[in-house]
Amino acid sequence: MKLLLPAMLIASFSLTACAQAPAPDAQRDADATAASGPAPASRxxxxxxxxxxxxxxxxxxxxxxxxxxxxxxxxxxxxxxxxxxxxxxxxxxxxxxxxxxxxxxxxxxxxxxxxxxxxxxxxxxxEVPESDRIVFGPPAPTYTVTVFTDVECGYCRKLHQEIDEYNRQGIAIQYVAFPRMGPASEDFRTMEAVWCAEDRKQALTDAKAGKTVPSRRCTNPVAMHYELGQRIGLSGTPLIIAEDGTQLPGYMPPAALRAALDDLAKNNGSAAATIGG
Structure with a gap:
């Protein structure tokens, strides 16, 4: 059995659409330095x-x-x-x-x-409150999914271009940030500007359309979202996660996502019925 140690402890999702960029040399050096330090306190x-x-x-x-x-x-x-x-x-x-x-x-x-x-x-x-997410959803969604997104990823942009159709399908999209170029990147700073904007939804839409989002600094959850994505094992964007924690393929057209969520709900219902006797 081939084990990639210690790299085996970093998972790779093959179904995500835009791969995470390799860490810059400075970031790799910082990671190597951190790896030689004391172990972090365990939760x-x-x-x-x-x-x-x-x-x-x-x-x-x-x-x-x-x-x-x-x-x-x-x-x-x-x-x-x-x-x-x-x-x-x-x-x-x-x-x-x-x-x-x-x-x-x-x-x-x-x-x-x-x-x-x-x-x-x-x-x-x-652990991520709705106030730290950017939510696009119908008034009474049938399903809600969490989407780790990046403003530079092509498939993230494609998904967002169809946001109205996802909503018409009864799906609420709750975005969390995963700037795949890393904390030292312009991508990361852009996503911070989005989360600091007065109108986050418009700022995210503008950023995904290639428009400039005015730089703004504030206390924001982007770094926390990025760390969370790494803990989940995310290696690319978009990553769609259903309410029960099931990972879905990176990009799915609105109708296909609705069908997948319907199937998931049906399967979960069958499993619950089996457990209940």
Whole structure:
């Protein structure tokens, strides 16, 4: 089994439309310096002597600076499921062995790895209040999706050009920022200007149309959104996430997105009915 260590702890979404740009040399140097520093304080608290604790410790032996978002029993006996940067890893209960990749249940025809990932995405996105998002939606939406967006990405612009049709399909789009060129970029500063504008919706529309958005500084959530995207494992934009935490392909035409959300709702309803007996 080929493992990319420690780079394996940074997930890659193949379905997103615009790839994240490589970090500039200065940013890479800063990352390398940070990697040699002390490990960050963990938000996850587990008993070090437990199987969960051994799994977390095994991951930190690979990369002491990584932050584990979730750990718990895996669907396969003898392993713990660990979620890091939008990626699922399976660590043996004794902390010795690690498996990387999706776990597919052939009988149920389900990707069991996606179940844990969806829970983590949902929990992380719950930390972002609606006031920190830019929302385009009908008065009473049937569905609401979170979209990590960039003002320079071609498919992000295409999605926004069709925003009225998404709304007509009953879909509310809640944008969060992911300037894929990174914190030191003009792209990042433009998105800060958008989130600091008096009319954020118009500023975002202007920026995606290639118009200049007047520079403005304020306390804004762009850096927090960017960090959140990295924790989720985002590597490109747009990234669409349904209310239950399910990741959808990067760009979908309005009718296709509505159909996908209808299918997801139906499948979730069937699963709930099965659990309820």
């Amino acid at each position: 996850l608290h587990v008993d070090p002597a437990s199987a969960d604790g051994r799994a977390v410790e095994a991951i930190r032996k690979i990369n002491p600076r990584v932050e584990v978002d979730a750990v718990g029993a895996a669907p396969i006996e003898g392993f713990r499921e660990v979620i890091v940067s939008g990626q699922v890893l399976y660590v043996s209960d004794d902390g010795r062995y690690l498996l990387q990749g999706s776990l597919f249940d052939i009988e149920q025809r389900r990707d069991l790895s996606e179940v844990g990932l969806a829970k983590v995405r949902r929990a992380l996105l719950a």
